[in-house]
Amino acid sequence: MTKFIFITGGVVSGLGKGITAASLAYLLKARGYTVAMQKFDPYLNVDPGTMSPYQHGEVYVTDDGTEADLDLGHYERFAGVTCDRHSNYTSGKIYSRVIAREREGKYLGATVQMIPHITNEIKEAIRSADKEGVDIVMTEIGGTAGDIESLPFLEAVRQFQNEVGRRNAIVLHLTLVPFIHAAGELKTKPSQQSVSILHNIGIFPDVLVCRTEVPMAEEHRRKLALFCNVPQELVIEEEDVKHSIYEVPQELAERKLDEKVLQLLELPVAESRMDDWNDLLDRVLHPRGSCRIALVGKYAGLRDAYKSIFESLSHSGIALRSRVECEMIESEELEKSPERLEEFDGVIVPGGFGARGVEGKVAALTYVRKRGIPCLGICLGMQCMVIEYARNVLGLSKANSTEFDPETPDPVIDLMESQRGVRQKGGTMRLGAYPCRLQPDTLAAQLYGCQEIQERHRHRFEFGNAYREPLEKAGMAIAGTSPDGNLVEMVELKGHPFYVGCQFHPEFLSRPFHSHPLFTGLVQAALQRKETASHAQTH
Ligand code: GLN
Numbered sequence: 446m447t448k449f450i451f452i453t454g455g456v457v458s459g460l461g462k463g464i465t466a467a468s469l470a471y472l473l474k475a476r477g478y479t480v481a482m483q484k485f486d487p488y489l490n491v492d493p494g495t496m497s498p499y500q501h502g503e504v505y506v507t508d509d510g511t512e513a514d515l516d517l518g519h520y521e522r523f524a525g526v527t528c529d530r531h532s533n534y535t536s537g538k539i540y541s542r543v544i545a546r547e548r549e550g551k552y553l554g555a556t557v558q559m560i561p562h563i564t565n566e567i568k569e570a571i572r573s574a575d576k577e578g579v580d581i582v583m584t585e586i587g588g589t590a591g592d593i594e595s596l597p598f599l600e601a602v603r604q605f606q607n608e609v610g611r612r613n614a615i616v617l618h619l620t621l622v623p624f625i626h627a628a629g630e631l632k633t634k635p636s637q638q639s640v641s642i643l644h645n646i647g648i649f650p651d652v653l654v655c656r657t658e659v660p661m662a663e664e665h666r667r668k669l670a671l672f673c674n675v676p677q678e679l680v681i682e683e684e685d686v687k688h689s690i691y692e693v694p695q696e697l698a699e700r701k702l703d704e705k706v707l708q709l710l711e712l713p714v715a716e717s718r719m720d721d722w723n724d725l726l727d728r729v730l731h732p733r734g735s736c737r738i739a740l741v742g743k744y745a746g747l748r749d750a751y752k753s754i755f756e757s758l759s760h761s762g763i764a765l766r767s768r769v770e771c772e773m774i775e776s777e778e779l780e781k782s783p784e785r786l787e788e789f790d791g792v793i794v795p796g797g798f799g800a801r802g803v804e805g806k807v808a809a810l811t812y813v814r815k816r817g818i819p820c821l822g823i824c825l826g827m828q829c830m831v832i833e834y835a836r837n838v839l840g841l842s843k844a845n846s847t848e849f850d851p852e853t854p855d856p857v858i859d860l861m862e863s864q865r866g867v868r869q870k871g872g873t874m875r876l877g878a879y880p881c882r883l884q885p886d887t888l889a890a891q892l893y894g895c896q897e898i899q900e901r902h903r904h905r906f907e908f909g910n911a912y913r914e915p916l917e918k919a920g921m922a923i924a925g926t927s928p929d930g931n932l933v934e935m936v937e938l939k940g941h942p943f944y945v946g947c948q949f950h951p952e953f954l955s956r957p958f959h960s961h962p963l964f965t966g967l968v969q970a971a972l973q974r975k976e977t978a979s980h981a982q983t984h
Pocket residue numbers: 795796797798799823824825826848903904905906907
């Protein structure tokens with residue numbers, strides 16, 4: 446029978462529940478188990494697709510086109526699982542299903558209630574992850590114990606655990622044991638209180654994972670065990686890692702979290718094979734080279750808005766055994782002073798929506814194109830590459846995307862046919878994995894090492910086909926298209942060290958053990974630029 450692990454959070458948000466869950470999944474996989482992962486988000490939005498990155502960070506996209514919470518990125522990257530539409534449920538999604546069923550008369554006149562209708566729907570969502578061949582389903586409950594919104598999810602977990610039995614479903618509670626600097630002490634009270642909230646609603650956590658800044662003492666474990674009703678050996682500390690999130694699986698393995706979880710679930714504890722991870726960590730901690738990449742975005746300082754891009758750069762660093770530093774630069778600031786980019790070895794112009802910051806991105810692109818600074822344009826970034834080239838090389842000074850200037854005489858980027866006239870915002874994008882055919886003799890084909898690729902998309906606008914020929918004649922190569930040739934997927938410039946744009950989001954497919962070819966290509970070119978520059982200086 447499939448086993449279930451529920452992860453809840455207490456005291457504060459932002460404790461890294463997603464990383465902890467994904468690390469545990471990796472450890473279970475390293476012991477030979479097949480794990481499926483999902484996240485429940487208690488907010489009322491039907492999906493995170495229409496949410497601002499300011500609120501919840503980037504919107505992650507899966508192969509099947511689900512717009513999801515960024516924690517799914519951790520699951521796919523750390524645990525090597527493939528997520529889909531069953532991997533992320535919000536309260537909005539759950540409620541709208543129940544309401545739709547009610548409208549269809551499916552409840553046969555019953556009074557529709559939180560219990561059992563909403564909780565049944567949630568339990569069905571848990572079971573939807575239990576597919577053929579899955580040994581363990583891991584479900585992370587977003588939010589913090591005590592939130593009103595997460596109550597129905599926790600109630601469903603209580604019922605579920607009761608139905609399948611406590612040997613088949615366990616609850617792991619991630620909590621904070623804060624260090625009070627003035628007193629020089631760790632405090633267990635907040636964790637006691639958060640566990641007592643769970644006790645009040647009938648959930649008795651089986652494992653307590655404690656995030657701490659400094660090592661915990663025996664005394665703290667004893668106290669937590671006593672007050673939280675958890676055996677002392679199941680109070681596990683997760684101290685802040687020193688250098689990199691890639692240290693988390695190792696730390697949890699040292700504390701035997703995976704072993705203890707398997708024992709609770711009465712599953713055999715097979716030998717753990719973590720060689721791949723140990724090698725990875727060695728590469729992260731002992732790099733040989735380094736380079737600096739500028740990320741020209743518009744959510745200043747908000748690294749979560751570009752989470753997968755940062756992760757992809759570290760994957761390239763792992764592949765090339767180099768430290769890749771990435772600095773965010775507000776694109777609006779570059780409109781007047783793009784020469785700031787000179788101090789970087791490479792540049793990424795990421796995806797985005799809305800006009801703000803676009804002119805800064807275009808100015809940045811003119812600069813890096815002319816100066817030969819390696820640059821990767823992603824989605825909106827590629828669209829800006831096309832706009833920039835049309836304006837400054839083709840001489841179409843008003844060229845634009847109809848997203849930013851609906852009246853432009855030269856719509857080099859325009860809505861897809863099927864999107865014209867659509868007013869609704871949610872659920873109208875080209876989403877998920879689509880094939881792309883690469884042109885032979887392009888840098889793209891060389892980097893990927895094959896002719897046909899699959900990449901994940903999230904956009905409404907497209908390269909305007911009327912401008913294909915003139916742009917090609919002016920030197921912009923169309924490096925990839927949809928297999929029918931209709932949609933331009935990739936552009937690049939010959940004679941530039943690295944100037945590549947893609948309409949899709951490569952950052953969603955980069956993995957710690959399989960760095961994405963476009964990011965590796967960029968970082969390689971950046972390392973080269975740095976080396977050439979330092980060579981020039983010493984001669
Ligand atoms: N706003 C652009 C579009 O909708 C780009 C989207 C993106 O960068 N993800 O096509």
